[in-house]
Amino acid sequence: MTNDVIFIGAIFAMMCIGLYCVTQKSMIRILLGVEIILNAGNFAIVYFASYHVAQGFVDPLGQSLAFMSIILGGSIIAVGLALIVNAYKQFKTTDVDEMRRLKW
């Protein structure tokens, strides 16, 4: 029970930190926030895998899902970095407030 509180609290805290970063102005910070949120998801998978212990080992299914999710998260971050590079090439800044065009 105490384990539950600690780990689920940690997952929740990671989500909150990530969401806070997403509301920042710099595109790099937003991307870091996304990365933290993605890791909260991976962490949740690994933690809930530990609920299912068979023959002294943690169920490998959750672990493999977490591995796959890490790879997919990496691809998302790569796409995001490519977008930031393109934005910087054109505007010489990565501040989202200075560049906002699309409204409503």
Next chain:
Amino acid sequence: MVMGLELLFMFSPFAVVLFGLLSERFKVAKLKESVAILLSAFSLFSVWQLYTMLQASPTKILVVTLGGAPPLGACFEIDMLSLYMAFSAALLGLFATIYSYSYMAHDTRLTEYYTLLSALVVGIIGVSFAGDFFTLFVFWELMGITSYVLVAFRKENWGSIEAGFKYMVMGAVGSTLLLIGIALIYGLAGTVNFAQISTALRGQPMSLWLYLVFAVLVVGFGIKSAIVPMHTWLPDAHSEAPSPISAMLSGILIETALYGFIRVAYLIYEPSTFALPFVVLAVITMTLGNLMALRQNDLKRMLAYSSIAQIGYILIGISTGLVYGLLGTFLHIFNHMLMKGVAFLSVGNLIHRTGSRDLDKMQGLGRMMPITTLALSVSLLGLGGVPGTSGFISKFILFSSALEANLSILAIIGVLNSTLSMAYYLRVIITLLGTKTSEGIVVKEAPFLMVAVPVVMTLLIIAFGVYPDLILSFASDASKALIEGLANYIGVVIR
């Protein structure tokens, strides 16, 4: 059992990239476009082949295991509903690829474009075939990542970059929430296979955990399917993407996300559990979508908000929880795919010729581009639900299913919203056909393929509006497979 050859189309992105590189190396013109079109036709053919196999199989479900039996190995579990979604995706994918042949002819980096487009179609089909959360999540991300890149494809425009970045951030948060939902379900049930999850969790009393799972799943799937208030990425992404991609995103991607939710929700919960939240979501989604569309001057943005409104109509069917309501939902998914496909593609023609998305600069274009305008008008009338088009049939079923489920308030709001939506659809038609002409605009009709694709789709809209039996029976089979075939769906995996 499936031999695997029918699923060969899932590797088509690799073939497209191979032929694309070859055609660049040896300077063969139009090779990659032709290969992409052939492969998307092959996807449609494979889906049809799977359909005939499904009809022949005794259980009406095909299970394809990948790397071992279901508890540990991943699997595709293909029933009528999966095939229905896959058919819609493959059909629209074929149309979008053919259309891109002309529309994207002046762009560079076409190898990347066609590879990503075919990967997007494969991702959507994979999500609809998935038989466990592992497969679902992998194809979900394939669908997501390809669409982020495709939205930002014209990277020389600032708008594309901003829309792509916004979509990427929201999409990534959404898929993480989905992942957390998967983790919670995995913690509760000890497996990620749909059938085993259903035996473990369905029918249990609603605990705090199950409510949490529900909330996380609604937000996780809801961000991709643009349910208000999680819709803010959609108007940007749909208006800034190249037109064939807008058609793909609006026509099938957001509906696939909704399909994912329906599939998972029916496995875990009784339909009555999620009726009320979806009534609320349906009302605010359609009302806000229509109200925001009214004040748009940008044609593609207007259509994007109209997509949100249509998602609201589709949610009506889910909130009823009846087979009849889900029939309306799936029928509207198919019809919306056709109608919004035509709308975005013919708006693409107008943009291609005038170079502007502004409605005020398109006055009187109807006389110069008559066929495009005709296709656009039919699709807009269909979206508004005018009888004679397929949009009328599905909207009628949706609203009458709301009455049948004693949710008359939902039907009333739906009809009012439908009327409201005609205000901006008719405004487009009047602007295009009016006698006033914008200054200095002299254009001719778009190239042959760019006209032919919307015209064929328009003919389909009218055909399914006048003679709906064919698609109606397919949609009815799909909705029955979801509710009445649930025990069968579980039983095939767990013997």
